[in-house]
Amino acid sequence: MGTPANSYWSAVVNGLTPYVPGEQPKLPNLVKLNTNENPYGPSPKVLEALRAEVGDALRLYPDPNSERFKEAVAAFHGVTPAQVFVGNGSDEVLGHTFLALLKHDQPILFPDVTYSFYPVYCGLYGIDYESVPLTASFEIRVDDYFKPNGGIIFPNPNAPTGCALPLAEIERLLQANAGSVVVIDEAYVDFGAESAVGLVNRYPNLLVVHTLSKSRSLAGLRAGYAIGDAGLIEALSRVKDSFNSYPLDRFAIAGAAAAMADRAYFEQTCRQVIATRTRLVADLEAMGFDVLPSAANFVFARHAERDGAELAAGLRKRSILVRHFKNPPRIAQFLRITVGTDEQCVALVGALREILG
Numbered sequence: 359m360g361t362p363a364n365s366y367w368s369a370v371v372n373g374l375t376p377y378v379p380g381e382q383p384k385l386p387n388l389v390k391l392n393t394n395e396n397p398y399g400p401s402p403k404v405l406e407a408l409r410a411e412v413g414d415a416l417r418l419y420p421d422p423n424s425e426r427f428k429e430a431v432a433a434f435h436g437v438t439p440a441q442v443f444v445g446n447g448s449d450e451v452l453g454h455t456f457l458a459l460l461k462h463d464q465p466i467l468f469p470d471v472t473y474s475f476y477p478v479y480c481g482l483y484g485i486d487y488e489s490v491p492l493t494a495s496f497e498i499r500v501d502d503y504f505k506p507n508g509g510i511i512f513p514n515p516n517a518p519t520g521c522a523l524p525l526a527e528i529e530r531l532l533q534a535n536a537g538s539v540v541v542i543d544e545a546y547v548d549f550g551a552e553s554a555v556g557l558v559n560r561y562p563n564l565l566v567v568h569t570l571s572k573s574r575s576l577a578g579l580r581a582g583y584a585i586g587d588a589g590l591i592e593a594l595s596r597v598k599d600s601f602n603s604y605p606l607d608r609f610a611i612a613g614a615a616a617a618m619a620d621r622a623y624f625e626q627t628c629r630q631v632i633a634t635r636t637r638l639v640a641d642l643e644a645m646g647f648d649v650l651p652s653a654a655n656f657v658f659a660r661h662a663e664r665d666g667a668e669l670a671a672g673l674r675k676r677s678i679l680v681r682h683f684k685n686p687p688r689i690a691q692f693l694r695i696t697v698g699t700d701e702q703c704v705a706l707v708g709a710l711r712e713i714l715g
């Protein structure tokens with residue numbers, strides 16, 4: 359009896375395949391290495407800025423343009439505020455980018471193994487795409503993107519592989535694709551890859567997207583930004599002002615601006631994560647894992663003899679969470695392991711030793 363709930367749904371919603379985020383379970387003593395959060399807390403200056411926002415001013419709307427945050431991003435990267443767009447996490451920035459800059463007649467291009475939100479945005483906005491296979495060593499080969507397209511997007515370093523592309527290759531891609539927008543999602547760039555931000559003044563078709571969730575330890579605040587030619591930024595602002603005028607609240611604007619201003623804390627925590635990653639990779643290799651070269655705050659590794667899903671399940675039993683992707687089949691034997699503190703990584707390595715016997 360009764361009407362099925364989805365009979366009220368629009369055709370668009372009936373056709374959606376939403377993104378599935380990594381779990382956020384509330385278990386005690388969990389070693390959480392599944393969603394690439396930073397193991398260190400945000401800068402003390404961020405906490406101070408957040409406390410300063412608690413007060414009567416919360417009855418007023420925030421600045422719709424988040425100027426304080428934009429100016430801090432511009433100062434950090436040596437660009438102008440007109441070259442900066444900010445949003446409620448880089449996922450929102452990416453969502454607006456798909457609608458504003460990647461929806462054209464030709465299909466857009468992205469790798470077959472990449473951030474799994476990209477095909478979700480394509481589904482939401484009705485954008486055709488073509489996935490371009492990574493090489494046998496899981497790398498992006500720029501020449502594979504030299505064909506007609508409605509735009510190109512990939513993370514650098516790529517996710518979930520962690521592999522970085524040199525800046526010279528990105529420049530070659532930009533030169534060969536002057537007619538379409540190239541989006542470089544630099545969610546993990548601060549952990550060891552070269553940023554393309556320095557190219558935005560020379561390439562009006564380049565958009566570089568950053569998040570404060572990883573290298574600035576603020577996944578819980580929801581803040582991200584894009585840097586590009588003022589013309590691209592205007593397109594993003596048009597979408598934002600047709601959707602939600604106030605995507606960043608007063609806390610997010612103040613905290614994000616303070617995070618961008620504290621360069622020393624940011625550099626120090628990134629260095630710590632990179633040092634731990636070096637030790638983790640050595641430990642995993644000593645246990646028989648094949649680890650892809652990582653320039654990110656995670657490693658992508660498979661064991662020569664043991665099944666990836668079984669290893670992930672064995673770790674879970676020991677209260678250690680890592681991410682395992684069943685699809686595409688090409689990566690089903692890999693584990694994506696976030697680089698935690700030294701202590702967390704030692705716990706992970708100990709548990710794997712036990713499982714491997």
Ligand SMILES: *Cc1c(COP(=O)(O)O)cnc(C)c1O
Binds near residue numbers: 446449473569581
């Ligand atoms: C984490 C991540 C994002 C999203 O970051 P938020 O700012 O937290 O929305 C975007 N792209 C890639 C590749 C990521 O891994």
